[in-house]
Amino acid sequence: MRYQRPKGTADILPGESEKWQYIEETARMLFSDYRYREIRTPMFENFDVFSRTSGETSDIVTKEMYDFYDKGDRHVTLRPEGTAGVVRSFVENKLYGPDTQKPVKVFYMGPMFRYERPQSGRLREFHQIGVEAFGSEAPELDVEVIAMAMDLLQHYGINDLRLAINTLGDQETRDNYRKALIDYLTPHFDSLSEDSQERLNKNPLRVLDSKDPADQVFVDNAPSILDYLSDNAKKHFDKVTTLLNELGIEYKIDHTIVRGLDYYNHTIFEIMANSKSLGEGYTTICAGGRYDGLVNELGGPEMPGVGFGLGVERLLLLMEAEKVEFPEFNPLDxxxxxxxxxxxxxxxxxxxxxxxxxxxxxxxxxxxxxxxxxxxxxxxxxxxxxxxxxxxxxxxxxxxxxxxxxxxxxxxxxxxxxxxxxxxxxxx
CATH class of the missing domain: 3.40.50.800 (Anticodon-binding domain)
Known part of the structure; x- marks a missing residue:
């Protein structure tokens, strides 16, 4: 019998593993400059940690999670992303306590798992590097996280980048926008994809995240959430854009960005690279945003948070396509x-x-x-x-x-x- 690695996984061999070490060590050094410290969480969690936080209508929960019942009949899942597990740990270990310096800044790196069709740069076991910062609602922290993500990618030698930002506003914003979106999409119900039909009344923002060609014409002409911002949400987003301008960080506002997870609010962003190694045009390699209700959702106090995640496999493809020179590995004295x-x-x-x-x-x-x-x-x-x-x-x-x-x-x-x-x- 010939044994092979499971579909959607990869062996990282000597010669390649040194590139991974370089990427990880570069991230560690940069995060240290921004005063972020490492956190390590289990590769599997209680199923509810992700189903509750990611949203029952998200693709991750409905299609992609590796979940199963263990021998103790506990419903567990291999982590499909990093944020929810970090938040669970933050709450369980009471890192929000009064003696903890705020904001609490952490980073993580390691394997994640999603059952999806394997393709170049997208595997079923993939690796993420990410950061989370808890305890401040300040737009300045949103901008720090965005600036750090851009800084990291530039340290890797990636310069042809495009930053797209949007806001999902506060609860008042989303309530008003949700109604407007349902009113807009309902007359087109029969023309929507099956997934979008199911999501329409549960979470219409998910329709905007659809990649189905049947939905694109409606997504392109959908009302903009920017027209429904509350005064508080508008003030927050205006400060973010002002600060980005002050730092000289170029960006484009894209009202169709909603991200694939339900826990985001206020600022969200995607950093895209222009490389044929990832597909035609600009393709997202790093993304994140603010999630002010997530700590409370997992049993902690009201505690704001913001962060980003970066896929290592896609980053490597990009660096190799751009002919980025890696340092000499393991020289022999x-x-x-x-x-x-x-x-x-x-x-x-x-x-x-x-x-x-x-x-x-x-x-x-x-x-x-x-x-x-x-x-x-x-x-x-x-x-x-x-x-x-x-x-x-x-x-x-x-x-x-x-x-x-x-x-x-x-x-x-x-x-x-x-x-x-x-x-x-x-x-x-």
């Missing part, structure tokens, strides 16, 4: 060439001493001749080769060669073991 049986043990001692002193080092483990060992050192782009044989062991010496300029020196063996860094600094 020294390769020890052992000649003869006596050198076998000594070369092991040498590589271990070098490693203990902070250098990356390797040697032959296949009992190959010196010529083959030197060829391997070249292939591995070793900075230095260290050669030792029977005579060198007897003399207590070792030959060190700089592979870039071919300069070679002979040193005392013990000096190399103890002070390799100092020797190469002074002699090469």
């Amino acid at each position: 020294a390769y020890v060439v052992g000649i003869g049986e006596k050198a076998n043990l000594e070369s092991l001692k040498i590589v271990q001493s070098l490693r203990m002193n902070g250098f990356s080092a390797d040697r032959d483990y296949l009992n190959r001749k010196p010529k083959a060992q030197f060829k391997t050192a070249n292939k591995m782009n070793a900075n230095y080769t260290l050669t030792i044989g029977d005579q060198e062991i007897e003399d207590g010496t070792i030959h060190v060669k700089n592979m870039e300029n071919s300069k070679e020196e002979t040193f005392k063996l013990e000096e190399v073991k103890q002070n390799f860094g100092k020797l190469i600094e002074e002699n090469f």
